[in-house]
Amino acid sequence: MNVAKRTFDAVIVGAGGAGLRAALQLSEAGLKTAVLTKVFPTRSHTVAAQGGVAASLGNSTEDNWHWHMYDTVKGSDWLGDQDAIEFMVRKANEVVVELEHYGMPFDRTDNGKIYQRPFGGHSMNYGQAPVMRSCAAADRTGHAMLHALYQRNVRANTQFFVEWMALDLIRNSEGDVVGVTAIEMETGEVSIFHAKATIFATGGAGRIYYSSTNAFINTGDGVGMAARAGIPLEDMEFWQFHPTGVAGAGVLITEGVRGEGGILRNASGERFMERYAPNLKDLASRDVVSRSMVTEINEGRGCGPDKDHVLLDITHLSPETILKRLPGIREISIQFAGVDPIKAPIPVVPTCHYQMGGIPTNYKGQVVVPKDGNPNVPVSGFYAAGECACASVHGANRLGTNSLLDLLVFGKSAGETVVEDFKSGNLTLKPLPADAADVSLARINRLETQKGGTEVHDVRLDMQRTMQKHAGVFRFNDLLVEGVEKIKEVAEQAKTTQIGDKSKVWNTARTEALELDNLIEVAKATMISAEARKESRGAHVRDDAPDTAENPNGRDDKNWLKHTLWYSEGNRLDYKPVNLKPLSDDVDPIALAKRTY
Amino acid sequence: MSKRTVQFKIYRYDPDKDEKPYMQDISVELEASDKKLLDALVRLKTKDDSLSFRRSCREGVCGSDAMNINGKNGLACLTDIDGLPQPVVLRPLPGLPVIRDLIVDMTQFFKQYHSIKPYLVNNDPAPERERLQSPDDREELNGLYECILCACCSTSCPSFWWNPDKFVGPAGLLAAYRFIADTRDQATNERLDNLEDPYRLFRCHTIMNCVDVCPKGLNPTRAIGKIKEQMVRRAV
Numbered sequence A: 001m002n003v004a005k006r007t008f009d010a011v012i013v014g015a016g017g018a019g020l021r022a023a024l025q026l027s028e029a030g031l032k033t034a035v036l037t038k039v040f041p042t043r044s045h046t047v048a049a050q051g052g053v054a055a056s057l058g059n060s061t062e063d064n065w066h067w068h069m070y071d072t073v074k075g076s077d078w079l080g081d082q083d084a085i086e087f088m089v090r091k092a093n094e095v096v097v098e099l100e101h102y103g104m105p106f107d108r109t110d111n112g113k114i115y116q117r118p119f120g121g122h123s124m125n126y127g128q129a130p131v132m133r134s135c136a137a138a139d140r141t142g143h144a145m146l147h148a149l150y151q152r153n154v155r156a157n158t159q160f161f162v163e164w165m166a167l168d169l170i171r172n173s174e175g176d177v178v179g180v181t182a183i184e185m186e187t188g189e190v191s192i193f194h195a196k197a198t199i200f201a202t203g204g205a206g207r208i209y210y211s212s213t214n215a216f217i218n219t220g221d222g223v224g225m226a227a228r229a230g231i232p233l234e235d236m237e238f239w240q241f242h243p244t245g246v247a248g249a250g251v252l253i254t255e256g257v258r259g260e261g262g263i264l265r266n267a268s269g270e271r272f273m274e275r276y277a278p279n280l281k282d283l284a285s286r287d288v289v290s291r292s293m294v295t296e297i298n299e300g301r302g303c304g305p306d307k308d309h310v311l312l313d314i315t316h317l318s319p320e321t322i323l324k325r326l327p328g329i330r331e332i333s334i335q336f337a338g339v340d341p342i343k344a345p346i347p348v349v350p351t352c353h354y355q356m357g358g359i360p361t362n363y364k365g366q367v368v369v370p371k372d373g374n375p376n377v378p379v380s381g382f383y384a385a386g387e388c389a390c391a392s393v394h395g396a397n398r399l400g401t402n403s404l405l406d407l408l409v410f411g412k413s414a415g416e417t418v419v420e421d422f423k424s425g426n427l428t429l430k431p432l433p434a435d436a437a438d439v440s441l442a443r444i445n446r447l448e449t450q451k452g453g454t455e456v457h458d459v460r461l462d463m464q465r466t467m468q469k470h471a472g473v474f475r476f477n478d479l480l481v482e483g484v485e486k487i488k489e490v491a492e493q494a495k496t497t498q499i500g501d502k503s504k505v506w507n508t509a510r511t512e513a514l515e516l517d518n519l520i521e522v523a524k525a526t527m528i529s530a531e532a533r534k535e536s537r538g539a540h541v542r543d544d545a546p547d548t549a550e551n552p553n554g555r556d557d558k559n560w561l562k563h564t565l566w567y568s569e570g571n572r573l574d575y576k577p578v579n580l581k582p583l584s585d586d587v588d589p590i591a592l593a594k595r596t597y
Numbered sequence B: 001m002s003k004r005t006v007q008f009k010i011y012r013y014d015p016d017k018d019e020k021p022y023m024q025d026i027s028v029e030l031e032a033s034d035k036k037l038l039d040a041l042v043r044l045k046t047k048d049d050s051l052s053f054r055r056s057c058r059e060g061v062c063g064s065d066a067m068n069i070n071g072k073n074g075l076a077c078l079t080d081i082d083g084l085p086q087p088v089v090l091r092p093l094p095g096l097p098v099i100r101d102l103i104v105d106m107t108q109f110f111k112q113y114h115s116i117k118p119y120l121v122n123n124d125p126a127p128e129r130e131r132l133q134s135p136d137d138r139e140e141l142n143g144l145y146e147c148i149l150c151a152c153c154s155t156s157c158p159s160f161w162w163n164p165d166k167f168v169g170p171a172g173l174l175a176a177y178r179f180i181a182d183t184r185d186q187a188t189n190e191r192l193d194n195l196e197d198p199y200r201l202f203r204c205h206t207i208m209n210c211v212d213v214c215p216k217g218l219n220p221t222r223a224i225g226k227i228k229e230q231m232v233r234r235a236v
């Protein structure tokens, strides 16, 4: 097969918040840049973000980056790297104000500043009371942000390859990254994108679970491609279950609803969060709220005929507030739960939402791997940002609104690093290996010719049910052990997927099969890393690591204050230290403590 | 809930094998959890994986799955499957070239969107903090900025069908007014100049199809009216 070759200074895979922010940096610096995306940029899943983006602007309540840093480290259950966290919270005001300058239609305070609302886990004065830190455009913050970023890229003349799917990462014999292969959906043609720098911004992989707030396209492609190319994945056992997905549908109801005053109630109408988190109550950190909800349901206090959900109540808010601050939520609730939240509470359950782990990077957006005893050696030519990357700022549990911030800060930072490396002459176009496209062509060819194999949707469903049952909100040793075997079996099944559609043109069956290859890498990484981590921390809570005096909340800092690294080859695990040291001397390390809210 | 079967009549065309498009009769048995048309299509695809359509968010914010449903444009993910008259007739969005099945070539649509310079223009040096905007001024953007670029409106507009290369169409004009209405934008005059043309703006004959189909409840006709008003106002 003849494979076309295209050459660029940089190729960015992904046009969500992270990819578009990085692209802006490169386009405005004049680098010849290609942005590849499976969907038209404004259809990326950043568009679905609702609640807001964190920045300590202090527009409505006093605030500063020290408090934001403390909340983020604590939220991460101390697994976040404090250098990256300091970097992120200190850049927050700058990147949010930039967005405003790009035209993002933020809501406004009476004096014309960006409107901010409270959000889970964000506090004043080191945990004392909720703070107003989430900068919001109604409950459509992601939409407003993604469109503003796309529009700014139109202005900067960024070159997009829309509806092109990257297939595999190309590395040379030294392990340097020299580009990607990609398939154009409309024609089915495979091309090589040869570049000095490759930035992954492919988003999350929430579709490994059966019930998820994520879009169909969130299939962990970047993470899968990196894993297949020998890059380890960091902290993949940590998945955030958002407390409020619409029961049965999975569609998200933002935490901003609780930020505006919404209350979670059990079958007897009790505001049960008061028992679990006396200070922040319904606005405690997400992992805490999700577990409290599941405990209520497990102990028989769930709502509905099957007692399988709880209720999110905003009927006490004025209709004006709901229509002004939460119009999108009202629409979603009517559409997917069949209730108007002005009149009746919304049925909700914890739903898979966000991948804390990913491709290991440093705060500059460089992908880093262990080499010769150093755990963090940059891979030449390879960068990553956004949900597919692990900087690691979210550690074991992300705070709401910190992801949109992560996209902006690290998308920009990755872009800046590439521009600097480019200008200093550190980035050169390294020759392509002769077999650059072979892996991708073999994958396509297998799908072309596979007979007597498995069905894509069957294998995907098996994977999703396995993940849901064996690696959910609460984790159990025996289920994890069993889950590892099961997911390995499912991975075997995925090797022989077959498709009926053989057309070259817009073959979505083929796309789904190729996506499944990526999902499977993520699922294996998650299950195997989770089984191995014998403690409870953040979103990873297991029955055999309970709350004790020695290990508060089941967290075992002596043995497990470290990042997991999973290698696809042989399912090998490795670990690296957490960076507990901030970037500068302006702040002391946030000392380890038990998490309570 | 008992099992439900839905009958479909779907426009099919694969240029790789079909000489010309045809309508396929096909039915599918739904699971209890299948509530929206998109759920039914995803279910259908487990039966015939060659059926091609775009989809992503499944909650009406990404704008991927616009199609013509029983003669009216809409989003599959926001259309309840129960209550749809059967057979459910599905066609690609009208007026745009079909690539395959329900997938159309949106180039012309985005070209028109890009033609109105869809970005904020403000040439003052950027202040250190946010530019101030009063809540009332911000209100002006409601009903404008929420557009998801699904193209339901433009592809139901007869003026856009006849002149897709010359008439900006309702989505593009809504976006144009979104920037005109933004107190932070300084290019109102250029924006009006850009539209002052027998085709770009004035092909709109207030037929209102666009308002009727917008899945986000937006009103491009009103925005078009406001642009016309501004043109008149600056002429006198």
Ligand SMILES: Cc1cc2nc3c(=O)[nH]c(=O)nc-3n(C[C@H](O)[C@H](O)[C@H](O)COP(=O)(O)OP(=O)(O)OC[C@H]3O[C@@H](n4cnc5c(N)ncnc54)[C@H](O)[C@@H]3O)c2cc1C
Pocket: A013, A014, A015, A016, A017, A018, A019, A036, A037, A038, A039, A041, A044, A045, A046, A047, A048, A049, A050, A051, A052, A053, A054, A141, A142, A164, A165, A166, A167, A201, A202, A203, A204, A213, A214, A215, A217, A218, A221, A222, A252, A254, A353, A354, A385, A386, A387, A388, A400, A401, A402, A403, A404, A405, A407
């Ligand atoms: C419903 C919902 C609400 C949320 N609300 C908030 C919130 O209020 N605040 C907050 O901080 N966070 C929120 N989050 C989290 C946050 O929105 C996401 O983490 C973030 O938007 C991810 O952005 P991204 O740029 O990394 O990826 P995405 O926006 O998912 O973009 C990924 C991009 O990669 C492209 N891509 C993927 N694979 C390939 C491939 N193989 N080839 C080519 N292109 C590819 C896609 O086309 C897309 O352009 C929310 C998440 C969800 C699901």
Ligand code: SF4
Pocket: B156, B157, B158, B159, B160, B169, B170, B203, B204, B205, B206, B207, B208, B209, B210, B211, B220, B221, B224
């Ligand atoms: S009102 Fe104008 S833009 Fe809308 S459908 Fe009619 S002609 Fe088209």
Ligand code: SF4
Pocket: B146, B147, B148, B149, B150, B151, B152, B153, B154, B170, B171, B174, B213, B214, B215, B216, B217, B218, B220
């Ligand atoms: S105005 Fe409405 S119908 Fe038209 S593109 Fe925007 S969201 Fe779709």
Ligand code: FES
Pocket: B055, B056, B057, B058, B059, B060, B061, B062, B063, B064, B065, B066, B075, B076, B077, B078
């Ligand atoms: S799938 Fe996103 S709008 Fe319907």
